[in-house]
Amino acid sequence: MSYERFTGESAAMLLIDHQVGTMKWAKSLPFEELKRNALMLAKTARILKMPVVLTSSMEDYAQGPLLPELEAILPAEFAARIKRLGIVNAMEDENFAAAVKATGRRKLIIAGVTNDVCTVYPALSLALEGYEVQVVADAGASPTKFADEIALSRMEKNGVTLTSTNQVIAELAGSWATPEGGQIVEQVVMPALTNP
Template sequence: MDRDQVLPRSPELMGPHDTALLVIDVQQRLLPAIPNRETLVWNIRRLIDAAKILNVAVAATEQYPKGLGATAAPLAERLGPRLEKLMFSCRECSALLDDWRRAGIHRILLCGIETHVCVQQTALDLLGLGFRVYVAADAVGSRYEADYRTALRRMELCGAVLTTAESAMFEWCVRAGTPEFREISRLAKESPPSEIA
């Protein structure tokens, strides 16, 4: 197909330059209570790796790290300094949000824990601030299934877009046939960890 004839991309799709990844409170003392935590961390790690490959902005928060500990090691080693907060919502990190807005970022993909507390409150506040919000449903978690499911439903009803880690990676990538695509494909072909009950 002639590239001059390619139709414009849907405004519903995330792009690598207009989107940021926000990793919310994936902390050592919170994780043990989260079902499927190994898969959750694996999906978040793949999102972080994909974001770095495709130059997508990434930031992470920690809720009261003095009490809840630092970010889980497999993620912390890939992230820069994490923003500390006491509010459940990441709207407390206003300097980061202002920086992203100035950089032309108007879409934010959320991942982390817990779905019904910090992730949900952040999503609703970001929507109120005019951001387009996406939630990687396989990269967020809660202690209880009812809280997880209800939070996803509420966020979606309020305007957040539900997606998955793999879908987001390929959405950021846009096209095949590039070195970046090969790296994203490698991430997509990884096998998920085996969960031990």
């Protein structure tokens, strides 16, 4: 089986339900670490000019709005976010599915909250449809470590590649010596390392 690197030119990013309420339900990772990793992905996507699809579920309920920092980082994508009305598998929401298709990319990087509900089903659906899917395990979390492990195992057994925030950012950058790589180091990596 051959592997081709995910790049800013070949991949799109799907950030699913990074909502202030939902994120508080995810206990398998500390809230601040989860938030930092999600925002690192958003900043990297902006620097590389990658297509990004944002979605939320039931913003007017306990799940709450998306992280306000996402609006500052990706204002156009935030404004165009897909507001689902309770559909668990985002790929079963016709607007989200259309937005994913509209990226024109077959390589997808997914991070979502929670991994055991919001991430697992669209990741499985997209892998079944023949997309190359990487799930950023530490830019999502679940209510328990056990729930998180089961969800990640289920995805991996069904053709999804698991990755971490730093790993996928390095893969996307390819080289820190390019102008974009330098921006990622300066604006994404170093702030995260110096303010963990």
